[in-house]
Amino acid sequence: MAVAVPGYAEYVLGILRRFHGLCRRGFGLNFLTTWAAWRADPRQPTLLHFVSLEAWPVSAADLLRAVAATGIQNAPSPGTTTPTAARPNVPTKSGTGFVMGSPQRYVVTNFHVIKSCKSLRAMPMDLVATLRAKDERNDLALLEVPGLNAPSLKLRTGRSIRPGDDLVTLGFPLAGLLASGASVSTGTLTNLGGIDNDTTRFQISVPTQPGNSGGPVLDTYGQVVGVVVAQINAVNLSQTIGSIPQNVNFAINTASLSSFLDASGVDHDLSQTQQDAKAKKLDAADIGALGRKSTVKVECLNN
Numbered sequence: 393m394a395v396a397v398p399g400y401a402e403y404v405l406g407i408l409r410r411f412h413g414l415c416r417r418g419f420g421l422n423f424l425t426t427w428a429a430w431r432a433d434p435r436q437p438t439l440l441h442f443v444s445l446e447a448w449p450v451s452a453a454d455l456l457r458a459v460a461a462t463g464i465q466n467a468p469s470p471g472t473t474t475p476t477a478a479r480p481n482v483p484t485k486s487g488t489g490f491v492m493g494s495p496q497r498y499v500v501t502n503f504h505v506i507k508s509c510k511s512l513r514a515m516p517m518d519l520v521a522t523l524r525a526k527d528e529r530n531d532l533a534l535l536e537v538p539g540l541n542a543p544s545l546k547l548r549t550g551r552s553i554r555p556g557d558d559l560v561t562l563g564f565p566l567a568g569l570l571a572s573g574a575s576v577s578t579g580t581l582t583n584l585g586g587i588d589n590d591t592t593r594f595q596i597s598v599p600t601q602p603g604n605s606g607g608p609v610l611d612t613y614g615q616v617v618g619v620v621v622a623q624i625n626a627v628n629l630s631q632t633i634g635s636i637p638q639n640v641n642f643a644i645n646t647a648s649l650s651s652f653l654d655a656s657g658v659d660h661d662l663s664q665t666q667q668d669a670k671a672k673k674l675d676a677a678d679i680g681a682l683g684r685k686s687t688v689k690v691e692c693l694n695n
Contacts, residue, residue: 393419399476399558403448416674417539422450425631427619430631436487439669448481449455453457457460459540471567477667482693483513483691483692483693484509484692484693484694485505485692486505486564486567486603486690486691486692487501487502487504487505487506487563487603487604487605487606487607487688487689487690487692488505488562488563488574488603488604488605488606488607488620488687488688488689488690489501489514489535489545489563489606489607489687489688489689489690490545490562490606490607490608490616490683490686490687490688491540491542491544491545491686491687491688492544492545492547492616492653492660493544493642493653493658493659493660493661494544494658494659494660494661496540496541496542496543496544497536497537497539497540498524498534498535498536498537498544498618498658499514499521499534499535499536499537499540499688499690500532500533500534500535500606500608500649500653501532501533501535501605501606501619502531502532502533502606502619502620502621503526503527503528503531503532503533504531504605505605505606505690505692506523506532506533506690506692508692508694509692509693509694510514510693510694511691511692511693511694511695512535512690512691512692513567513690513691514537514540514688514690514691515688516572516688516689517537517539517665517692518539519537519538519540520537520538521535521536521538521690522536522537523535523536524536524656525652525655525656527648527652527655529646530592530644530652531621531644532619532644532648532649532653533606533653534653534656535618535660535690536657537639537688538556540688542685542686542688543685543686544661544662545608545610545614545615545616545661545686546614546615546616546662546663546681547615547646547647547649547653547660547661547663547665548611548613548615548616548617548662548663548664548665549646549662549664550651550664550666550667551664551666551667553581553594553611553617554581554584555580555581555582555583555584556580556581557580557581557611557612558578558579558580558611558612558676559578559579559580559581559596559598559608559609559610559611559617560576560578560598560609560610560611560612560676560679560680560683561576561577561578561579561596561600561604561607561608561609561620562574562575562576562577562607562608562610562680562683562684562687563575563577563599563601563603563604563605563606563607563687564603564604564607564689565600565601565602565603566600566601566602566603567603567689573590573684574684574687574689575604576676576677576679576680576683576684577598577599578598578676579596579597579598579599579639580596580597580598581595581596582595582596582597583595586642587642590669591645592644592645592647592648593621593642593644593645594618594642594643594645595641595642595644596609596618596641596642596643597617597639597641598620598639598641599639599641599658600620600622600639601623603622604620604623605620605622606619606620606621606682606690607619607620607687608620608687609643610682610683610685611666611680612674612679613663613665613666613671613673613674613680614663614671614674614679614682614683615644615663616646616649617643617645617668618643618644618646618649619643619644619649620641620643620644621642621643621644622641622642623640623642626691632647632684635652674688
């Protein structure tokens with residue numbers, strides 16, 4: 393069902409891209425909630441579309457908070473520009489980062505998380521972060537966070553991971569809608585290459601949402617094996633192939649990450665625990681507890 397309200401299309405497409413993970417049997421938003429959110433939105437978007445959410449309609453307030461936190465903006469009408477609301481200390485977007493290197497004040501994240509940001513903060517410590525190094529081609533960024541007191545994760549070396557290996561990721565997906573703490577997700581490595589056989593990335597089945605970008609990918613020993621970077625555009629691809637792809641997500645591999653850290657002059661701990669015959673694998677909960685100590689939310693502010 394669609395209700396035409398003078399104008400807009402990209403608004404809802406942006407929402408669907410960010411919220412389709414909320415419903416497993418079809419994606420969209422409860423009509424009354426969406427209508428209430430539209431009425432409360434001072435930007436007054438121009439198309440209203442809904443697909444009923446069977447089990448759990450979110451509140452209008454939650455929707456508005458999530459829209460603001462994930463950076464959804466109206467597509468301007470032809471020949472016009474859309475002003476940005478200047479609310480102090482409200483992040484325009486956010487992602488995830490993790491502590492890596494010595495001294496323990498460096499945070500690795502994706503370049504696209506911090507691109508065009510006027511200022512950055514590491515949460516929940518609420519510390520100022522500054523950009524120390526970047527690699528736009530491989531989508532990596534290194535932040536320096538004075539005052540950060542968190543343990544550094546170790547980079548896996550030696551025998552590499554294989555398709556079918558279990559993985560754990562940590563991140564802050566859908567900021568403003570989900571719980572504020574770092575989320576722990578599990579899955580497997582599905583392919584050692586990325587899109588079009590990109591050798592700098594690998595494919596994972598771990599569920600990934602906006603806000604997970606820049607988070608660590610850990611093996612069953614709690615070692616870093618990658619950096620979460622992207623999810624396939626399920627909405628656009630489904631329009632082409634006629635079905636919705638499931639859990640097709642990507643991470644940057646350790647070779648690219650290690651080269652970036654070396655080029656940035658950052659000493660980082662290496663680990664080969666997987667090659668120790670006496671080493672015991674950790675369960676996902678223990679890996680999550682370990683990773684949470686070193687994972688931060690990266691907030692981008694432009695005011």
